[in-house]
Amino acid sequence: MTMAAVLALAAGVFLVRLAGPVMRSRIKVSERTEILMKRGAMVVLAALVVTGALVAEDGGFAGWALPAGVAVGGFLAWRRVPIIIVVVAAAATTALLRLGGVE
Secondary structure (H helix, E strand, C coil): CHHHHHHHHHHHHHHHHHHHHHHCCCCCCCHHHHHHHHHHHHHHHHHHHHHHHHECCCCCECCCHHHHHHHHHHHHHHCCCCHHHHHHHHHHHHHHHHHCCCC
16 A cells, blocks of 8 residues: 555656646746746745754754754855755764764
């Protein structure tokens, strides 16, 4: 039963992702709507990053090391550094701060 659910979800995700390129030429939206949709996606992504950086598994504050690592990663991404360097630098920042005793 679990495998059937996974396959059904995978097919659904594939079809939703396929709908974008297929429907792009058929649906026309205004330039303002496109801008708002792009901004909306950025707001959702930022909210996920903030909640992931500030909230630990038990629902409390994650400590200062994790938000510092996210901030370093965000800064490097903003400067258009390659993604592997962004990830390694963010993880290293968090790990070094925790090694130094910063929670």
